[in-house]
Amino acid sequence: xxxxxxxxxxxxxxxxxxxxxxxxxxxxxxxxxxxxxxxxxxxxxxxxxxxxxxxxxxxxxxxxxxxxxxxxxxxxxxxxxxxxxxxxxxxxxxxxxxxxxxxxxxxxxxxxxxxxxxxxxxxxxxxxxxxxxxxxxxxxxxxxxxxxxxxxxxxxxxxxxxxxxxxxxxxxxxxxxxxxxxxxxxxxxxxxxxxxxxxxxxxxxxxxxxxxxxxxxxxxxxxxxxxxxxxxxxxxxxxxxxxxxxxxxxxxxxxxxxxxxxxxxxxxxxxxxxxxxxxxxxxxxxxxxxxxxxxxxxxxxxxxxxxxxxxxxxxxxxxxxxxxxxxxxxxxxxxxxxxxxxxxxxxxxxxxxxxxxxxxxxxxxxxxxxxxxxxxxxxxxxxxxxxxxxxxxxxxxxxxxxxxxxxxxxxxxxxxxxxxxxxxxxxxxxxxxxxxxxxxxxxxxxxxxxxxxxxxxxxxxxxxxxxxxxxxxxxxxxxxxxxxxxxxxxxxxxxxxxxxxxxxxxxxxxxxxxxxxxxxxxxxxxxxxxxxxxxxxxxxxxxxxxxxxxxxxxxxxxxxx
Numbered sequence: 001x002x003x004x005x006x007x008x009x010x011x012x013x014x015x016x017x018x019x020x021x022x023x024x025x026x027x028x029x030x031x032x033x034x035x036x037x038x039x040x041x042x043x044x045x046x047x048x049x050x051x052x053x054x055x056x057x058x059x060x061x062x063x064x065x066x067x068x069x070x071x072x073x074x075x076x077x078x079x080x081x082x083x084x085x086x087x088x089x090x091x092x093x094x095x096x097x098x099x100x101x102x103x104x105x106x107x108x109x110x111x112x113x114x115x116x117x118x119x120x121x122x123x124x125x126x127x128x129x130x131x132x133x134x135x136x137x138x139x140x141x142x143x144x145x146x147x148x149x150x151x152x153x154x155x156x157x158x159x160x161x162x163x164x165x166x167x168x169x170x171x172x173x174x175x176x177x178x179x180x181x182x183x184x185x186x187x188x189x190x191x192x193x194x195x196x197x198x199x200x201x202x203x204x205x206x207x208x209x210x211x212x213x214x215x216x217x218x219x220x221x222x223x224x225x226x227x228x229x230x231x232x233x234x235x236x237x238x239x240x241x242x243x244x245x246x247x248x249x250x251x252x253x254x255x256x257x258x259x260x261x262x263x264x265x266x267x268x269x270x271x272x273x274x275x276x277x278x279x280x281x282x283x284x285x286x287x288x289x290x291x292x293x294x295x296x297x298x299x300x301x302x303x304x305x306x307x308x309x310x311x312x313x314x315x316x317x318x319x320x321x322x323x324x325x326x327x328x329x330x331x332x333x334x335x336x337x338x339x340x341x342x343x344x345x346x347x348x349x350x351x352x353x354x355x356x357x358x359x360x361x362x363x364x365x366x367x368x369x370x371x372x373x374x375x376x377x378x379x380x381x382x383x384x385x386x387x388x389x390x391x392x393x394x395x396x397x398x399x400x401x402x403x404x405x406x407x408x409x410x411x412x413x414x415x416x417x418x419x420x421x422x423x424x425x426x427x428x429x430x431x432x433x434x435x436x437x438x439x440x441x442x443x444x445x446x447x448x449x450x451x452x453x454x455x456x457x458x459x460x461x462x463x464x465x466x467x468x469x470x471x472x473x474x475x476x477x478x479x480x481x482x483x484x485x486x487x488x489x490x491x492x493x494x495x496x497x498x499x500x501x502x503x504x505x506x507x508x509x510x511x512x513x514x515x516x517x518x519x520x521x522x523x524x525x526x527x528x529x530x531x532x533x534x535x536x537x538x539x540x541x542x543x544x545x546x547x548x549x550x551x552x553x554x555x556x557x558x559x560x561x
Contacts, residue, residue, distance in 0.1 A: 001030075001031050001032070001033065002030060002031070002032040002033075002535060002538060003032070003033055003034070003035050004032065004033075004034055004035070004081040004082065004531065004534050004535075005034070005035050005036075005037050005078075005080040005081050005082070006020050006034050006035070006036055006037065006080055006081065006082040006083075006084060006527075007037045007038065007039075007040075007075050007080040007082070007083055007084075008020075008036070008038070008039040008040070008083075008084050008085065009039070009040045009063060009083070009085045009087075009116050010040065010041060010063070010085050010086050010087045010088065010112070010116075011038075011039025011040060011041050011046075011050055011058055012039070012041055012043075012046050012049075012050070012086070012513060012516050012517050012518070013046050013049035013050060013053060013491075013502065013513050013514070013516075013517055014039060014049060014050035014051075014052075014053040014054040014056070014058065015053065015489060015490075015491050015517035015518055015519065015520045015523070016084060016086070016134075016517065016518030016519075016520070016523035017036045017039055017050065017053075017054045017056065017084075017523075018053055018054050018491075018492075018520050018523070019518070019519075019520045019521065019522070019523025019524035019525075019526070019527055020034045020036055020082075020084070020523060020524070020527040021034060021036050021054055021056075022520075022524050022527075023524055023527040023528050023531050024531075025528065025531045025532050025535055027532070027535050027536065027539060027541070028539055028541065030535065030539065032531055032534070032535040032538075033531070034082070034527060034531060036054055036056040037056070037074070037075050037076070037080055038050075038056050038057040038058055038059065038074055038075065039054075039056070039057075039058035039059070040058065040059045040061055040063060040066070040074070041058055041059075041060060041061075042060070042061070042062050042063070043060070043513070044060045044503075045502070045503040045504045045509060045513065046058070046060075046503075046513055047059065047060040048503035049502050049503050049513065052495065052502075052503070053491075053492070053495065057074065059074045063112060063115060063116055063119065064108075064112060064115055066119060068119065068122050068123040071119065071120075071123045072123060075123075077124075078124070078126070079123075079124035079125075079126040079127060079128055080128055081128060081129050081130065081534060082128060082129065082130045082131070082132070082530055082534075083120065083128045083130075083131045083132070084132045084134070084518075084523075085113070085116060085131075085132070085133060085134070086133070086134040086135060086516075086518055087109075087110075087112045087113045087116065087133075087135065088109045088112060110139070110142070110143040110146050111143075111146055113133060113135075113143075113146060113150055114146055114149055114150055114153075117150060117153055117154070118153075121153075121157065127157060127158070127187055127190070128187070129186070129187050129190040129191040129534060129537070130184070130185070130186055130187070130191060130195070130530050130533070130534070131154070131159070131184075131185040132182065132183070132184055132185075132526070132530075133150070133163075133181075133182070133183040133185075134180055134181070134182050134518060135180065135181050136180065136181060137165055137179055137180065137181050139181050140163070140181055147163075147183075150183075151163075151183075154185045157187075158187055158188070158189060159185040159186060159187050160185070160186050160188060161183065161184070161185050162183070162184050162551045163181070163182065163183040163184070164181075164182065165179060165180065165181055165182070166179070166180060166182055166197075167179050167180075167203070168180055168518075168519050168522035169203040169275055169522075170200040170201060170203060171198045171200070171201070171521075171522045171525045171526065172201070172490055172519050172520075172521030172522035172523075172524065172525050173201035173202060173203070173204065173521060174203060174204065174275070174488065174489075174490055174519055174521060174522065175203070175204040175205060175206040175207075175208055175209040175210075175275050175276065175488055176203075176206070176275050176276045176277065176278060176279055176287070176488050176489075176519075177203060177275050177276075177277055177278065178278045178279070178519065178522070179278070184551045186533075186551075190537065191533055191534060191537045192537055192542075193533045193536040193537055193541075193542040193543070194533070194542070194550050194551075195529060195530065195533045195550070195551045196529050196532075196533075196549070196550055196551065197529065197549045197550070197551050198525035198526060198528065198529050201525075203275045204275060205271075205272060205273040205274050205275060206270055206271075206272065206274065206275060206276045206290060206488060207272035207273055207290075207292075207293070209487050209488060210272075210290065210292075210480075210484050210487065210488075211294075212487075213225070213483065213484060213487060213493060215294065215297050215298060216466075216478070216481050216484075217466060220499070221481070221483050221493075221499055222483065222498070222499025222500060222501055223499070223501060224481065224482040224483040224486070224499070224500055224501060224502070224510060225481045225482070225483040225484070225499065226481060226482075227466065227478065227479055227481060228479045228507070230467075230479065232467065235467045235469055236469065237250065237267070238267070238269060238289055238469075238471075238477040238478065238479075239469040239470075239471045239477050240471070241267065241268075241269045241289075241477065242269070242472075242473070243269050243270070243271045243272070243291035243471070243473055243475065243477070244269070244270070244271045244274065244291075245268070245269060246265050246266055246267055246268035246269070247265075247266045247267045247268075248260050248263055248265070248266075267288060267289065268287070268288065268289065269289045269290065269291050269477050270287065270289065270290045270291065270480075271290075271291055272290060272291055272292060272293050272475065276290075276488060279485050279488050279489050279514065279515055280515040286515070287480065287485065287488070288479055288480060289477060289478060289479050289480060290477075290478065290480055290484075291471065291473060291475040291476070291477050292475055292476045292477075292478055293474070293475045293476075294476070295468065295470055295474065295475065295476050298466060298468045298476050298478075299468050313335045313336065314335070314336045314337065314338055315335045315336070315337045315338070316338060317337060317338050317339060317340050321335055321337075322335060350370060350371065350372060351369055351370060351375070352372065352373025352374075352375065353373070353375040353376065353377055354373055354375065354376050354377070355376075355377055356376060356377055356378060356379050360373065360374070360376070361373055392416070393413070393414035393416070394414070394416045394417065394418055395414050395416065395417045395418065396417075396418060397417060397418055397419060397420050401414060401415075401417075402414055428452075429441065429452045429453040430449075430450055430451055430452060431449055431450060431455070432452065432453030432454075432455065433453070433455045433456065433457055434453055434455065434456045434457065435456075435457055436456065436457055436458060436459055440453070440454075440456075441453050482507055482510045482511055482514065483499070483500060485511060485514050485515070486500055486514050489514055489515075489517055489519045489520070490519045490520040490521035490522070491514065491517065491519075491520055492520070502514075529551075
């Protein structure tokens with residue numbers, strides 16, 4: 001067994017490191033593996049996650065303030081064989097405006113790659129055989145000066161280089177498209193064999209990954225498999241957005257003549273049989289929702305056969321109806337219909353208000369506000385006594401009441417009274433709440449909370465309520481859980497037999513660290529090619545590959561990548 005070492009500065013939660021740890025290569029009867037020395041990250045929780053996922057240490061430190069001595073304490077006196085680093089990408093992210101990207105804060109963030117390279121060369125007299133820099137695609141344009149300096153430093157140290165773009169989904173066979181920038185540097189004196197690019201794989205539909213997980217809110221998925229809290233309005237909006245579309249497909253979002261480019265993409269609903277876009281951190285413009293076809297598994301009726309099916313069902317206008325039953329209300333199973341004849345179904349001018357200076361339309365026998373334009377904008381506000389001036393007024397017990405009219409309701413006048421006869425009490429026990437441990441009183445035929453002790457202090461947490469609104473395409477448009485985002489990043493959803501549980505307790509923190517991660521399967525594909533090249537170098541052999549293009553050639557020395 002031959003072992004090669006890898007260090008991951010800016011290692012995050014360790015998803016990329018886990019890809020390196022999984023790899024094993026056998027050539028000429030010799031097996032080789034990577035040993036993950038550890039990681040470094042500024043985020044304490046990310047360092048905890050690294051240890052949890054990879055079972056290797058991660059130093060929680062600011063690389064801008066890290067000394068060579070501290071680095072040797074973590075990684076040892078010998079230089080690692082491979083350095084894989086993915087520095088903070090916020091400064092080069094397309095989500096950041098050009099103005100903010102030029103600020104000192106984000107320029108310094110982009111400069112951390114140079115800071116690391118200087119520290120690495122200062123720490124070890126020897127050099128790594130292979131170095132990888134992975135980041136967002138706009139790093140090349142927004143941090144072009146930094147990259148030119150970094151490439152110059154590597155070339156002066158003897159490295160041959162290649163930089164370009166790849167789709168992590170194609171490298172790792174993911175269920176997401178994730179376009180990234182990658183710079184690969186090879187030191188020919190330590191690794192003469194060519195380094196090949198991984199072969200491209202099929203990018204899967206997201207349902208191929210998500211379908212293997214329990215349904216959201218299932219306890220088997222653990223604390224990270226819960227749906228975000230949405231208002232009813234947002235649940236309805238999701239149901240109305242077509243699968244593969246986003247909020248710009250809702251009526252009224254785009255002004256007349258406005259193109260989709262003029263508004264940011266938000267609240268996209270991913271198609272179950274298609275790959276998702278890049279999984280990022282928190283935010284409404286990333287991967288958030290999916291059109292889940294497993295409606296039967298989501299509906300309460302599938303878990304309780306005694307509940308009604310097809311509640312609030314809306315039939316298509318151009319399709320046949322289901323069986324007509326005796327139910328009279330939509331909530332009890334009676335169907336409703338999507339009627340395309342709105343202009344024929346209502347009276348013209350419904351709820352119309354006429355100006356004071358214009359004539360009214362024809363007065364019909366059923367003239368009221370809801371059947372036509374039978375309201376008026378009356379300017380005589382100060383001249384007319386307002387109707388129901390005493391609405392909801394409460395009379396004193398010792399004063400007379402006003403005239404009793406035919407419509408004697410509290411909202412129509414002073415038809416309430418302050419009754420001093422307190423000996424007239426509600427029924428004994430009304431609104432009473434039983435203790436969970438005590439027996440109930442006699443159950444009557446008209447038992448309600450307001451006429452007896454018919455409420456209870458239940459210590460059991462109620463089951464979650466999931467608003468399952470079946471969209472027009474027959475699927476459930478719902479948010480993705482944090483566990484599902486991890487699965488789309490090919491991060492294991494179980495660790496040592498238990499559901500994935502990252503450090504900390506905030507969904508925002510979990511999602512940000514997941515979005516920042518290098519997908520495990522993509523890292524494994526890259527690591528396989530690197531381990532192959534390193535093992536070939538140690539055996540003094542080489543190979544030709546028809547599966548992938550060459551990443552860095554010997555004649556690329558000094559050439560602009």
